[in-house]
Amino acid sequence: MTLALQQDGTATRKAKRSNLSSARLRAAWLFLAPMMIALAAVAGWPLLRTIWLGFTDANLTDLSQSQFIGFENYLSYYDGEAYGVLVDAEWWNAVWNTLWFSVISVGLETLFGLLIALILNAEFKGRGLVRAAVLIPWAIPTIVSAKMWGWMLHDQFGVINEILLGVGILSEPVAWTADPSTAMWAVIMVDVWKTTPFMALLTLAALQMLPGDIYEAARVDGINPIRVFFKVTLPLIRPAIIVAVIFRSLDALRVFDLIYVLTSSSTSTMSMSVYARQQLVDFQEVGYGSAAATLLFIVIALLTTITVVAGGLKSGEGEQS
Amino acid sequence: MADVTLKGIVKDFGSTRIIHGVDLQIKDRELIVFVGPSGCGKSTLLRLIAGLEDITDGDMFIDGDLVNQRSPKERKIAMVFQSYALYPHMNVYENMAFGLELSKHSKEDIKDKVMEAARILELTPLLERKPKQLSGGQRQRVAIGRAIVRNPKVFLFDEPLSNLDAALRVQMRIEIAKLHQDMDATMVYVTHDQVEAMTLADRIVVLNAGRIEQVGSPLELYHRPRNKFVAGFIGSPKMNFIEAQVTGVAEDGVELSVIGSDPVKVAVDPTGLAVGDKVEFGIRPEHMGSGTEGELSGKVEVIEELGESHFLHVRLTDGSLITVQGRGDATAKAGESCKVKLDCSHAHVFGGDGFAFSKLGTLGQHEKTATLEGA
Numbered sequence: 177m178t179l180a181l182q183q184d185g186t187a188t189r190k191a192k193r194s195n196l197s198s199a200r201l202r203a204a205w206l207f208l209a210p211m212m213i214a215l216a217a218v219a220g221w222p223l224l225r226t227i228w229l230g231f232t233d234a235n236l237t238d239l240s241q242s243q244f245i246g247f248e249n250y251l252s253y254y255d256g257e258a259y260g261v262l263v264d265a266e267w268w269n270a271v272w273n274t275l276w277f278s279v280i281s282v283g284l285e286t287l288f289g290l291l292i293a294l295i296l297n298a299e300f301k302g303r304g305l306v307r308a309a310v311l312i313p314w315a316i317p318t319i320v321s322a323k324m325w326g327w328m329l330h331d332q333f334g335v336i337n338e339i340l341l342g343v344g345i346l347s348e349p350v351a352w353t354a355d356p357s358t359a360m361w362a363v364i365m366v367d368v369w370k371t372t373p374f375m376a377l378l379t380l381a382a383l384q385m386l387p388g389d390i391y392e393a394a395r396v397d398g399i400n401p402i403r404v405f406f407k408v409t410l411p412l413i414r415p416a417i418i419v420a421v422i423f424r425s426l427d428a429l430r431v432f433d434l435i436y437v438l439t440s441s442s443t444s445t446m447s448m449s450v451y452a453r454q455q456l457v458d459f460q461e462v463g464y465g466s467a468a469a470t471l472l473f474i475v476i477a478l479l480t481t482i483t484v485v486a487g488g489l490k491s492g493e494g495e496q497s
Numbered sequence: 498m499a500d501v502t503l504k505g506i507v508k509d510f511g512s513t514r515i516i517h518g519v520d521l522q523i524k525d526r527e528l529i530v531f532v533g534p535s536g537c538g539k540s541t542l543l544r545l546i547a548g549l550e551d552i553t554d555g556d557m558f559i560d561g562d563l564v565n566q567r568s569p570k571e572r573k574i575a576m577v578f579q580s581y582a583l584y585p586h587m588n589v590y591e592n593m594a595f596g597l598e599l600s601k602h603s604k605e606d607i608k609d610k611v612m613e614a615a616r617i618l619e620l621t622p623l624l625e626r627k628p629k630q631l632s633g634g635q636r637q638r639v640a641i642g643r644a645i646v647r648n649p650k651v652f653l654f655d656e657p658l659s660n661l662d663a664a665l666r667v668q669m670r671i672e673i674a675k676l677h678q679d680m681d682a683t684m685v686y687v688t689h690d691q692v693e694a695m696t697l698a699d700r701i702v703v704l705n706a707g708r709i710e711q712v713g714s715p716l717e718l719y720h721r722p723r724n725k726f727v728a729g730f731i732g733s734p735k736m737n738f739i740e741a742q743v744t745g746v747a748e749d750g751v752e753l754s755v756i757g758s759d760p761v762k763v764a765v766d767p768t769g770l771a772v773g774d775k776v777e778f779g780i781r782p783e784h785m786g787s788g789t790e791g792e793l794s795g796k797v798e799v800i801e802e803l804g805e806s807h808f809l810h811v812r813l814t815d816g817s818l819i820t821v822q823g824r825g826d827a828t829a830k831a832g833e834s835c836k837v838k839l840d841c842s843h844a845h846v847f848g849g850d851g852f853a854f855s856k857l858g859t860l861g862q863h864e865k866t867a868t869l870e871g872a
Binding site for chain 1: 548
């Protein structure tokens, strides 16, 4: 009898608890629903549609006339000749350009960001003002800074040529954004100028989280500052830097506006995004362009996963207590 | 090992003066404790000795050398921080070895030193662990180990036990006392906990608002506080201060009427006192008793039972609240009237300026040696 009562009691409690948790679950879904619906509408649907269009022969003139053609946009053979994005030299050129741009610009931004963050982390008069000033390039919309730099780098009217000619470094004006040998470097320089503040900000946040007492302990132990930086500071802020690098890499891999404004569709700087836009809009090949966009998505997803996994493992070592 | 001498040490932060000309002689192999309320400058004084802060004025000598301009490393001191200050990404071994790696020690030498420190502190099984895998007490032992391996002239402890729970604090206190015996080192220890100060110190320095109030052995401070501040700070619960009037002056002491009571006699040097003067009568809770007889009367307001003893908080007729300690369980009840008996051989008299009138008569054996040492 007692046993039966007990079991009864347990059963009631269990039922109550599950009622409560299911109510919580319902509430959670209720709060999540608006965001899920919004995301599905503005991100999920376009993504799925792009992937679908990549398997069709859609054309911008009349999207309703598209037909499913399987993987032909990616790779197909006609009379022993291969066609498709995967064998297009221009596509692979764009992939190479994008990777080159991403590695160099994110690398430089991380380095300069760290240096600026270390300076801003020091105590000096007017630090607040300098911190705000450093952020300005990042606050300017990309399209505006790209246009601005476009004029500054202009071969005839640009202030850069004017200055370099004036001090005698150049003997004749250089078409920075048009010359294939300088175009990519011009793009990288503008991107570094614009995005270094973002890296500096994230690194500074990490630096400010560091406990001050370990630096005093290091002073008492008489360890020189350079060694303290490499043995203490850098390992402790590494997780934050990895996160910042992932953020920036995601941005850099789908770079479009900066390159398009500065150099239009020039082959020497064409990124994956610029390539996809050219196919979609200039050549009106929606199917082919969508296939390129899908590949762009896959490349970014792959690289991000690799970085997160590798970075996640590493950040596990830099445990903070 | 070394002695430390402070001569007229002054420290300003901006326009605020934190340390007002401190003179102090810390003897070789002594464990000296800086104690005082928060903001009294005890940690600042320790950081000045460490070289983590610049001295504004005055001179500091370690082992006879002027060290004002020397870096912490050159002063050959080691410091244990309140927050442990362990490097979170290094394991216990690396934490202890890090400070040695750049100096001229060989790898074997470093290993020997670290293993020896680990053995002393019972850290050997934990050498591979990261700080976050350790308990508070273990972390503090690592911090102490990091200090030991450097074989410093002076150990500095900045409130090392205040982040630990009560039981662990008692245990670590004993370990530090043992360490001091074994290492035979000069140690400067900062705490706000007067129990830690009493139990650990060879001598205690009581600081208040950037000035030294009194320096002396624990019992000297307990039995012969120089002023009201030291009297109130040393001892728990704190000393009771009751207004009193001088009713008689003799060579062997003064007679006081404590809020209208019959005269009680306190054996202090009466120089400067006259009949009718208002003074403060100071007596510790453990030197009073409650019951049906006594010099003072009042009403019990709150009773605190501690098991082995109890505290009665008694509201006296003049409205002041005093604490009376008794042994065992309390017999009184809250709200009851009671009489308070005074053991005037342990009482103190303070003048209007807060200074104590020095006590007369023979000292207890402990007191005597303590006073001689402190002199």
